[in-house]
Amino acid sequence: MIEATNLHRSYRIGKKSIEVLHGIELHIARGERVFLCGPSGAGKTTLLYTLAGLERPEQGAVNIDGTDLYSLGPKKQAAFRNAKIGYIFQNYLLLPELTALENVLVPGAIGGRDASEAAMAALTRVGLADRAEHLPAELSGGEQQRVAIARALVNHPPVLFADEPTGNLDSRNSAEVMELLLGLAAESDTTVVVVTHDEQLATRGDRKLVIKDGSITDGSAVKSPA
Numbered sequence: 052m053i054e055a056t057n058l059h060r061s062y063r064i065g066k067k068s069i070e071v072l073h074g075i076e077l078h079i080a081r082g083e084r085v086f087l088c089g090p091s092g093a094g095k096t097t098l099l100y101t102l103a104g105l106e107r108p109e110q111g112a113v114n115i116d117g118t119d120l121y122s123l124g125p126k127k128q129a130a131f132r133n134a135k136i137g138y139i140f141q142n143y144l145l146l147p148e149l150t151a152l153e154n155v156l157v158p159g160a161i162g163g164r165d166a167s168e169a170a171m172a173a174l175t176r177v178g179l180a181d182r183a184e185h186l187p188a189e190l191s192g193g194e195q196q197r198v199a200i201a202r203a204l205v206n207h208p209p210v211l212f213a214d215e216p217t218g219n220l221d222s223r224n225s226a227e228v229m230e231l232l233l234g235l236a237a238e239s240d241t242t243v244v245v246v247t248h249d250e251q252l253a254t255r256g257d258r259k260l261v262i263k264d265g266s267i268t269d270g271s272a273v274k275s276p277a
């Protein structure tokens with residue numbers, strides 16, 4: 052479902068260049084739930100952005116559900132992402148001036164009764180039907196995280212990327228939110244890649260990968276070239 056080949060990405064700061072992804076190879080099967088761990092600054096967010104089509108690698112290719120993501124022009128790539136990929140950003144990234152319901156409507160970027168009904172149904176699934184008209188600032192951290200989950204899954208995407216989806220929650224809320232996320236994803240047979248610092252949560256997936264020094268250093272059947 053997700054195939055990455057020889058991904059390279061570096062950042063230049065002044066005259067210095069840091070290579071964050073060093074020839075990453077990744078194969079994730081349809082319906083698989085993979086947790087991505089690694090030290091702070093190891094490149095987890097960079098890898099997720101690159102896999103989701105949000106950051107073009109300097110070298111290498113990403114193939115999602117049979118489509119070479121970076122061979123698409125900007126419009127086709129955006130349409131492909133909308134249809135196929137859900138993304139939960141670190142720190143939620145809800146739009147502060149929009150209500151919970153409007154935030155969930157954003158991925159579709161279309162109006163109409165069907166879209167509103169789907170958004171309301173998604174909010175109901177995450178237990179927030181009675182908070183639909185609240186602004187993000189009027190919601191708790193856990194509730195904002197649930198809105199972000201509803202937004203990412205409202206279109207039932209075949210692939211979901213989640214960057215530290217429980218990063219700001221206490222351990223009880225973390226376990227609940229992760230359970231909810233994995234449960235909803237399983238209903239649509241969504242392939243899931245979750246970044247987490249939490250080793251305990253990382254045991255809930257089918258596979259755990261560790262990124263370090265630009266390479267994936269752990270995880271069965273997954274190797275990065277030396």
Ligand SMILES: Nc1ncnc2c1ncn2[C@@H]1O[C@H](COP(=O)(O)OP(=O)(O)OP(=O)(O)O)[C@@H](O)[C@H]1O
Nearest residue numbers: 062063064071089090091092093094095096097098
């Ligand atoms: N836009 C950028 N410009 C320059 N350097 C960047 C940029 N984005 C990330 N980096 C650097 O790339 C490295 C990897 O960053 P990334 O955010 O992918 O790490 P991470 O593993 O997700 O970290 P954390 O767990 O702390 O969120 C870091 O050293 C970071 O400083």
